[in-house]
Amino acid sequence: MSNSASIYVIEDDQDIRDSLVEILELEGYAPEGFSNGQEAIESLQCPKSLPEVMLLDLMMPVMGGREFLQAREQLDPSVRSIPVYLLSAVVPYRGPLEGQVAGQMRKPVNIDDLLSVIERHAKGSRPQKSRAA
């Protein structure tokens, strides 16, 4: 599955992060989990390959979602153009960086909605695998 779409899951709660990673793996994507914005920014600064979509939690220790969006502004345009999807208990998020997210989704997350959003953004790169239903 080397050419499947890479997806960043930026979420501090380990159980939620693991579940999201599990779902995305089952769907044939190549997800990577980060427990705060800082870790994700570091990974984006020297990427082996850039993700196609990023799922971002808002409230996280060390670097939360808002700060992540700010820090992302300083990075290469190729990084800035990667769609970011907010997953949060307190959406809709309203703020100066609102325009920079591709969309928002309220927790608890509905997997079908989530997957269709990802499918739209990570177009074409998912292998014709496990979609049974």
Add this chain to the structure above:
Amino acid sequence: MTWVSSSATLLRNDTSELSDLMRVEQDLTERKLSEGIKQVLIMNLKSTQTELERSIKARDEFINICSHELKTPVTSLGLQFQVADRQIKSGDPTVYSEARVKRRVDLVNRQLEKLNQLIEDMLDISRVASGRLQLLREGIDPADQLGALGVQLEIEVQEAKFEGDAYRIEQVITNLVTHAMKHEDGKPVHVKVSSAQPDSVILSIRDEGIGIAPSRLKTIFGRFERAISSTNISGLGLGMYLSQQIVQEHGGSIEVSSEVSSGTTFVVKLPKAPAGV
């Protein structure tokens, strides 16, 4: 004096009726009180108002944090069941593998425990607020309770038993020790039990960790306060408040002293035989 009774009601149901306060203020202005008294009263009202506004803001922030904290386990549970559902529908047999089932069961148990703890904390808060925290009176050996937490003890006096509500006291000790261990910064936590005074027991929990800034220290026992910023979610901010309430209900006291980057000490003083418990 109307304003005395009105402001007393206000303080009791601290969340409501800012408008009452305005009315009282207006009342006062209309009365023919001497200018001096009037000024003092109005100043008092103004500070009550500030206090109320602050506590309403803290409460709103608290509700926000509560929702966030409650949603986390709910999201996790929801995801687990949705994944299982998808796998079952698609005929994926790995959903029934022992390893996967075990992992799911563990996760569900963990999340349920988290939810339960949050709900317990919220219930405790309302019990405390309405004076319904009913305490039992039983023999307590703090060394036992501390032993169960696996901390190293420095016990000054062996005979440190006292009377109180074992469950509640354990809650206090667990909270203080857990915080000390969480903020220890890799250095040891010192816990001392002493009963040098004839009628009280003193527990001291000292860490050499990150410490608490002076401005935060003042509000640490506040109802909805958390010492760290709201992006650093770590809990409901109720632990210290509840601990203080429990200790006070036992007729005791709890004090904190701290210095940034050199550590924090909590000292809990409890009467050996609390009156009225």
